[in-house]
Amino acid sequence: NYIKTIDRPLPEFSLYACEGLQVQIKVENDDYEKYVISYNDGSLNDTVTPFSTTTKVYSNNTVKTISVLGFYENFDCTNSDAKTIIPIISLEEPQLKELVLTENNSQKNASLSFNTNTLLEYYYEQKPPSLSFQIIDSIQPTTTEITLPFNNLIASPYCYRISSFDRCGNSIQSKEICTIELVTTATNNQNTLIWNDYEVSAELEKYTITKDKGNIATTSVANYTDIDVHCGTTYCYQVIAELNYNNSVTGAAVKSISQTSCIEAISSDIPPM
Numbered sequence: 001n002y003i004k005t006i007d008r009p010l011p012e013f014s015l016y017a018c019e020g021l022q023v024q025i026k027v028e029n030d031d032y033e034k035y036v037i038s039y040n041d042g043s044l045n046d047t048v049t050p051f052s053t054t055t056k057v058y059s060n061n062t063v064k065t066i067s068v069l070g071f072y073e074n075f076d077c078t079n080s081d082a083k084t085i086i087p088i089i090s091l092e093e094p095q096l097k098e099l100v101l102t103e104n105n106s107q108k109n110a111s112l113s114f115n116t117n118t119l120l121e122y123y124y125e126q127k128p129p130s131l132s133f134q135i136i137d138s139i140q141p142t143t144t145e146i147t148l149p150f151n152n153l154i155a156s157p158y159c160y161r162i163s164s165f166d167r168c169g170n171s172i173q174s175k176e177i178c179t180i181e182l183v184t185t186a187t188n189n190q191n192t193l194i195w196n197d198y199e200v201s202a203e204l205e206k207y208t209i210t211k212d213k214g215n216i217a218t219t220s221v222a223n224y225t226d227i228d229v230h231c232g233t234t235y236c237y238q239v240i241a242e243l244n245y246n247n248s249v250t251g252a253a254v255k256s257i258s259q260t261s262c263i264e265a266i267s268s269d270i271p272p273m
Helices: none
Strands: 013-018 022-027 034-038 046-048 053-057 064-072 075-085 095-104 107-115 121-127 134-139 145-150 159-165 171-173 182-187 190-195 204-211 214-219 223-226 234-246 253-257 261-264
Touching (some): 013 075, 022 064, 107 159, 190 234, 214 223
Antiparallel strands (some): 013 022, 022 053, 034 046, 034 064, 095 107, 107 145, 159 171, 204 214, 204 234
16 A cells, blocks of 8 residues: 655745736646635636636725635645735826936946835836837836946936836836936136936926036026136036926926036136236
8 A cells, every 4th residue: 555645835826916907816836736716705716727827807906815725636635825915996107206317436327216006016117329218127116216327428318217017918107207417617717517408308397507506597408607616616516307297196396317517617817916
């Protein structure tokens, strides 16, 4: 006589919320021959095979508990596990806050901040100059800022956006936001600032120039000359591209902010005797 022993691990499965109150149940292993999915709402159970994906449509977006029981057809050996999920009615357009360039020891970074909904999944995209948007990576729902190395050697804008998606093939993109790179030059008794035109010109409200963290001017063109300078004094500038749409969560205008550029003022004037 032989006795056959069989493991009875917990079934491995994942739940994903999709637009239209759909929930996907994905069995993640083949430890059992078959699995019974119970929706705990009075509807019929589903019996499925390993690595299968099943879709359940609910009537509302209250918390749902879904149980999965794994079993062998010819052996009395089972185990089950349960998880909860909140179905979603629809995806939401991700809301941008600001894009900020920073520079430290010649290393530039682009930091993008935004609002997220913890019920949804996200990924972010980058559009290099003259190219299309490319998916870079997924984002945890609790993440509200990402920082990417920015090794652009010329002042050409890179653009970014966040996309909310589900596992049923639906997605919705945020607006795009693009970088502003500032170049400062010291000439006789003045500092000249130039930067790249904002890539999406129809969304630009204005440029604000800051000097030592205080606002000194607004403009609609991509250059500015500061004549209020003193020879031998170092000044630090930033340019803020304020866009003509707001973050619907905070109500604040969305902004693209250049890196800080510091320069020492010079003068070739001959001092009076």
